[in-house]
Amino acid sequence: PTKEILEISQQLILNKTPSQLTLSKKNLTADDIEVISKGLKVNQSIKDLSVSNNQIGDAGARSLSDAVKINRTLTELYLSENQIGDVGARSLSDALKVNQNLTKFSLHLNQIGDQGALSLSDALNVNQTLTLLSLSNNQIGENGARSLSNALKVNRTLTELYLSENQISDAGARSLSDALRVNQTLTNLSLHANQIGDSGALSLSDALKVNQSVKELNLINNQIGDNGARSLSDALKVNQSVKQLNLIYNQIGDNGARSLSDALKVNRTLTELYLSENLIGAAGAQSFSDALKVNQTLTELYLSKNQIGDAGAQSLSEALNVNRTLTQLKLSNNQIGENGARALSNALKVNHSIKELTLINNQIGEKTKQNIRTLAQLNKICLVRL
16 A cells, blocks of 8 residues: 555544545555544544545455445445455445444445345345435446335335446336335436336336336436336326436337327426427427427426427417426537527517527527527526527
């Protein structure tokens, strides 16, 4: 261990470190962590420790586990990108079974597979303090998702679970859905880039019809098409808890947009809907326009990188003439020309609720852009991006 590491360990022993200690990107090895862990065992002041982006491996995880079993002040531990595998996850899980103060734990970007997820699930069965667990960018697969789902059926403290990029597929989504039917604690679930498809979206939708705790659901880049959007729409018609639904970079077209719009006509909870990078055209924009004329809850609508064109922009402008709740509208990269931009500009003359309008990378002339900027200033829009 370097002189710096030895000094930090000594400071930990003497309780002279700040409550937040960051040791990320320092090329720390398992030997370094062993020295740090000795200090952690007796330290009574540290609350937040970040050791992300090092090379501590399973051996380093084992040393930290021994410290976490004893330490009574640490509440946040970040171990992202450390080459920790299933063995290291098992060691850390053993610590979680006895530790009663850790609330946030990140193992993002490691090499944890289904066996590591099983170990962590065993810990969640008994742990009563952890509120956030990040396992994104590992390899837990559908079996790991099933193990975690079983834990969620009994765990009553975890509120945020991040499982992005884990190859859990539709089978893993189905397991998580079974858990969501009984779990009433989880508020934030991230499943970004997991290939769940329409089938997985259907499973999650069925769960959302009865679950009343999930507030944020991230389904970015999951190969969800119109059928999946229709399933989610059916859920939104009855669900009263989801506030943010992220469906960026899927395969939702005009039919899916129409389904989601039908849900917005009756839903009174959703405030943020992200649909950038889909396949929505002018017809889909018209559907959203019809919904926005009656919806009084949605505050953010992201439709960038679709193909709504002038006709779609004109339709949305009609909605802005009457809608008074939408504050952010993002329409970048949508083939909007002069006619669509002028329609939006006219809408800004009467709409005083929009605080951010984004129209980057369209086909709008400089004169029209200047008119929009002027109206934005008069209308006290905080931000207009052109």
